[in-house]
Amino acid sequence: MTVPAEARDRATRRADTLAMLGTPAIDVWVATASAAGAPHLVPVSLAWVGERVVVAVEASSVTARNLAASGVARLAVGPTRDVVMIDAVLEETVAVADREELAAAYVDQADWDPRGSTGYVFLVLRPVRVQAWREANEIAGRTLMRDGTWLLENHDVQETR
Amino acid sequence: MTVPAEARDRATRRADTLAMLGTPAIDVWVATASAAGAPHLVPVSLAWVGERVVVAVEASSVTARNLAASGVARLAVGPTRDVVMIDAVLEETVAVADREELAAAYVDQADWDPRGSTGYVFLVLRPVRVQAWREANEIAGRTLMRDGTWLLENHDVQETR
Numbered sequence: 295m296t297v298p299a300e301a302r303d304r305a306t307r308r309a310d311t312l313a314m315l316g317t318p319a320i321d322v323w324v325a326t327a328s329a330a331g332a333p334h335l336v337p338v339s340l341a342w343v344g345e346r347v348v349v350a351v352e353a354s355s356v357t358a359r360n361l362a363a364s365g366v367a368r369l370a371v372g373p374t375r376d377v378v379m380i381d382a383v384l385e386e387t388v389a390v391a392d393r394e395e396l397a398a399a400y401v402d403q404a405d406w407d408p409r410g411s412t413g414y415v416f417l418v419l420r421p422v423r424v425q426a427w428r429e430a431n432e433i434a435g436r437t438l439m440r441d442g443t444w445l446l447e448n449h450d451v452q453e454t455r
Numbered sequence: 456m457t458v459p460a461e462a463r464d465r466a467t468r469r470a471d472t473l474a475m476l477g478t479p480a481i482d483v484w485v486a487t488a489s490a491a492g493a494p495h496l497v498p499v500s501l502a503w504v505g506e507r508v509v510v511a512v513e514a515s516s517v518t519a520r521n522l523a524a525s526g527v528a529r530l531a532v533g534p535t536r537d538v539v540m541i542d543a544v545l546e547e548t549v550a551v552a553d554r555e556e557l558a559a560a561y562v563d564q565a566d567w568d569p570r571g572s573t574g575y576v577f578l579v580l581r582p583v584r585v586q587a588w589r590e591a592n593e594i595a596g597r598t599l600m601r602d603g604t605w606l607l608e609n610h611d612v613q614e615t616r
Contacts, residue, residue, distance in 0.1 A: 321535035325496035327488030331525050335486035335496065337535035364492050373534065374482035374498035 326360035350408035487521035
């Protein structure tokens with residue numbers, strides 16, 4: 295067992311989180327569930343566009359169908375020991391050919407263009423809760439966004455007391 | 456976009472999969488769902504013991520409660536572009552202090568000992584379907600186990616026709 299690095303403060307975790315979400319050709323694990331409670335999980339490319347996680351999947355995929363029905367997903371970005379966990383809601387579903395600026399933003403970050411494939415849609419996912427941690431010593435303080443709002447920095451909280 | 460390596464055959468993927476599952480201190484993404492269809496996803500340490508995925512979680516955790524209710528999980532091991540996806544069923548739940556040989560096997564592979572914490576259980580998960588792929592060119596042929604049975608190698612299928 296290696297000795298973990300010192301736990302990052304919230305401002306550092308938020309900066310690291312935003313940097314990770316903006317990384318070119320990065321993937322996201324998308325967990326969804328059917329109405330009957332069957333879990334699903336797939337890795338897909340992500341784009342971070344206007345504080346939204348945008349993924350492109352086939353409209354007929356389990357992920358798209360689960361999200362259309364439930365409206366919620368749990369996302370993970372990064373390796374298991376430097377993770378960003380996002381609980382998100384489906385904001386909109388857009389056929390990949392239907393909105394040029396969204397497709398351009400997606401293609402700019404992802405390493406493929408879904409417009410070359412048939413039947414793909416963009417799922418635009420709005421984060422509601424964001425957590426980030428590396429090792430066990432970062433479990434405390436892992437929540438960076440709650441109810442859709444980034445939490446204040448510790449010093450901000452102290453200043454406004 | 457990089458040019459992907461040549462697609463691996465089934466025997467190679469199975470060997471790579473077993474090697475990955477036996478890696479010391481490796482983690483697994485565990486996706487579960489509540490009866491109401493809320494998805495959950497966490498990364499935890501795994502041990503591969505007797506063809507079962509063994510994880511240790513708090514008995515009160517969302518993962519343990521979802522699995523107790525539904526009996527099913529979808530697991531992912533490896534990075535997003537060298538992934539092993541496992542659909543699994545809960546075979547048994549064992550308090551970490553209750554079975555010495557299971558705990559010994561877990562601790563031998565994982566990099567922590569859950570017996571040092573309070574309220575942890577081992578979830579013993581039996582794979583039903585196993586898939587492995589790296590890039591898009593490996594989507595075909597990704598299924599290595601179906602209905603709990605490892606699929607025959609291609610040459611075996613041909614020999615027994």
